Amino acid sequence: CHYPCQCAVQELRCNEGVRHIKDGCNCCFMCARQRGDLCSVKDKCDSDAGLYCHMSNNKTGVCQAKVKKPCIVNGITYKDGQEFKPDCKRTCTCQNGFYGCANRCPQEDKKPTDMYCLNPVLLPVSGKCCKEWTCDNRMHKFTTTMYLFLEPTTMKPRVEYMKTKCPLPPSNWSACSESCGVGTSVRIVSDKFCKPHQERRVCYLRPCIKELRTYGRKKCTPTTRGGIRQRIQYQDCRSVKQYNLKFCTNCKKNHCCYPHKTRTRLVEFECHGGRREFMNYMWIKKCRCDHECYKPEPRKRHWVNHKKH
Numbered sequence: 001c002h003y004p005c006q007c008a009v010q011e012l013r014c015n016e017g018v019r020h021i022k023d024g025c026n027c028c029f030m031c032a033r034q035r036g037d038l039c040s041v042k043d044k045c046d047s048d049a050g051l052y053c054h055m056s057n058n059k060t061g062v063c064q065a066k067v068k069k070p071c072i073v074n075g076i077t078y079k080d081g082q083e084f085k086p087d088c089k090r091t092c093t094c095q096n097g098f099y100g101c102a103n104r105c106p107q108e109d110k111k112p113t114d115m116y117c118l119n120p121v122l123l124p125v126s127g128k129c130c131k132e133w134t135c136d137n138r139m140h141k142f143t144t145t146m147y148l149f150l151e152p153t154t155m156k157p158r159v160e161y162m163k164t165k166c167p168l169p170p171s172n173w174s175a176c177s178e179s180c181g182v183g184t185s186v187r188i189v190s191d192k193f194c195k196p197h198q199e200r201r202v203c204y205l206r207p208c209i210k211e212l213r214t215y216g217r218k219k220c221t222p223t224t225r226g227g228i229r230q231r232i233q234y235q236d237c238r239s240v241k242q243y244n245l246k247f248c249t250n251c252k253k254n255h256c257c258y259p260h261k262t263r264t265r266l267v268e269f270e271c272h273g274g275r276r277e278f279m280n281y282m283w284i285k286k287c288r289c290d291h292e293c294y295k296p297e298p299r300k301r302h303w304v305n306h307k308k309h
Contacts, residue, residue, distance in 0.1 A: 001025035001042060016090065016101040019046060033063045035081060035095045050096040069097035088129035091236070091272065104236055104272075105130035107184070112177045120177070123186075125200055130235065132200055133177040134186040175258070175293070176203035176282070182234045185282055201264050201280035202234050206247040213251045220251035222260075222287040232281065237271035248287035260288035 005027035012020060014031035023030045024042045032046035033039045038060055039053035045063035055061035068080040071094035078084050078094040085091055092101040103109075108131050112120045122131045170189040177183035185203045190196050206212045207226075214220055215227040229242035248257040259282065267281040 018100045019048065034100050035063050035065060037063050039063050049098045065096035071097060071099045073099060123198065126197065132184045132186065134174055176205050180206050180208035201282050203282040204232060206250060211251050212247060212249045214249060220249060222249060222257045222289045224249050237269035240268045240270050246284040252289045255289040256293035257287050257289040258293055259284050261286040
């Protein structure tokens, strides 16, 4: 313990069912350590859940139950220490008669700021449990062209409406939902039946540090390499392979650096329970710094041919 006490200013957010308690130094509030968590004189276990710190040495230990009790949730009995999922958004663990849950959709509670995301909207994603923030809710609509024909017998004009050729061009990718750390970006595309739907990709602009400078150089540039190969962590999944990623720096004063040239790449992730899944990932090629934080990438022009009648 160090005195005088110095406590963090930001809001303390604990997992569902986990109490706020004073630390062992009687200084700051903390999330009570749960069964299997590391503990110490300062980092206390949840005594109300019947846990104590089993010290393996003089400094640290592991939270264990004094008397192992099962948990009964919705009529189902779970053993002490057993993990279960009451729904797709939560993973819970029985803690000696009590249970604590980890949110598997933390991004739903983190609304993007207007600086990085205009008019953020939380939308469901097809085939996914968690909703995602979208910064571009504009939908491409079908344009209709009117053609005028003459009836061969009466010579009266007949009007027909014909839809433009499908599929429609995709919209621009929205800004990443997170200005630092891993988030998502979306766009609107149309399927072979001309029905618009949302497409998503994982994005990672920069690590959450105070200042990200250009790796290996004194001069601050818009784009930098991470310097080390690393796995991409997204929700309860992480990439199977390690990558030497490119990031957008934040070392230019009064400027905001954002991805200017990217490509979408399929990356394989390993998720909770050993499940593997391929996800779209925004591969940064080049960043740009400006007074605005996001400008859509330039797109190739799409042409729609109309036959003359």
